[in-house]
Amino acid sequence: MSEARNGALGPYGLAGRVAVITGGSSGIGAATARRLAELGATVAIGYNAGRDRAEALAAELPGSGHMPLHMPMADSAALRAAAAEVEAKLGRADVLVNSAGTTRAVRHADLDALDDETFDRILVTNVRGPYSTIRAFAPLLRRGGDAVVVNISSLAAINxxxxxxxxxxxxxxxxxxxxxxxxxxxxxxRVITVSPAAVDTEFVPGRGRDAVLNAAAATPLKVICQPDDVALAVVAAVTHLRLSTGTTLLVDGGRHL
Structure with missing residues (x-):
């Protein structure tokens, strides 16, 4: 952030800053909340149905002022209300991490199995939802003059x-x-995309740990990607990549090679 430009080497602190994380109650979002809170940020933990998880995470994070925040990706009015709540309770927003997403495992060759309802739900949650969130929070982010939006994407966008x-x-x-x-x-x-390959979470319904192990074995680095690996990339985007915007960071163990 702006104060960080005059800082020494090492992770830049985020004391006094506010981070909002969609899908923040589990997986990559929760790991990111922990990392940003460790650096001093106050975190609004966005959730859809996982209020209990969001409340528990807010209570365990270091620092104070962390809060659960209802952020259903398919409800633009609720996202605007979430932005208003952050402004009223926390007074600012400096970091927005779009981590919420959804999917369903459907074999690519089985065109009929990917029905319209599933297709629409995935697009609304994964595309319109982040857009609506950014639109709702843009005035608050602009106010600070040095904000960052990080979108959690996937290597699937490329290959x-x-x-x-x-x-x-x-x-x-x-x-x-x-x-x-x-x-x-x-x-x-600034807007930066962080794109992992298979991450060791339960994000994909029906995908077992063996599938994650096999995916890791197929990469040059042969390392299983953990949620915290993605969270560390988010931290780098927020604190260190001062002149980066409109770019994508791959966190894939070299899977794209």
Whole structure:
């Protein structure tokens, strides 16, 4: 952030800053909440149905002022209300991490199995939801003059290999949307995309740990990607990549090679 430009080497502190994380009650979002709170940020933990998890996480984070925040991706009015709540209770927003997402495992060759309802739900949650969240929080982010939006995407956006064709398409759309928003939100807001490959979470329904192990074995680094690995990339985007916007960070163990 702006004070960080005059800082010494090492992680820059986020004391006095507010971070909002969609999908913050579990997985990558929860790992990111922990990392940002460790650096001093006050965190609003966005959730859809996981209020209990969000409340428990807020209570265990270091520091004070952390709060659960209802942020259903399909409800633009609720997202505007969430932005108003952050402004009223925390007074500012400096970091927005779009970690919420959804998918369903559907074999790519089985075109009929990917029905319209599933396709639409994935696109609304993974594309319109982040857009609506950014739109709702943009005035608050601009006010600080040095804000960051981090969109959690996927290597599936690049290689077209993922849990379903709709999921791959949604992440490709998120990446392109990040390019557009990086142009129009500058200079007050940077927009960076963090794209992991398979992460060791329960995000994909029905995907067992063996599938994650096999995916890791197929990468040059042969390391299983943990939620905290993605969270560390988010921290780097927020604190260190001062002149980066409209770009994508791959956290994939070299899977793209």
């Amino acid at each position: 077209g290999l993922g849990s379903s064709i709709a999921y791959c398409a949604s992440k490709a759309a998120l990446d392109t949307m990040g390019l557009s928003l990086a142009r129009v939100l500058a200079p007050e807001i």
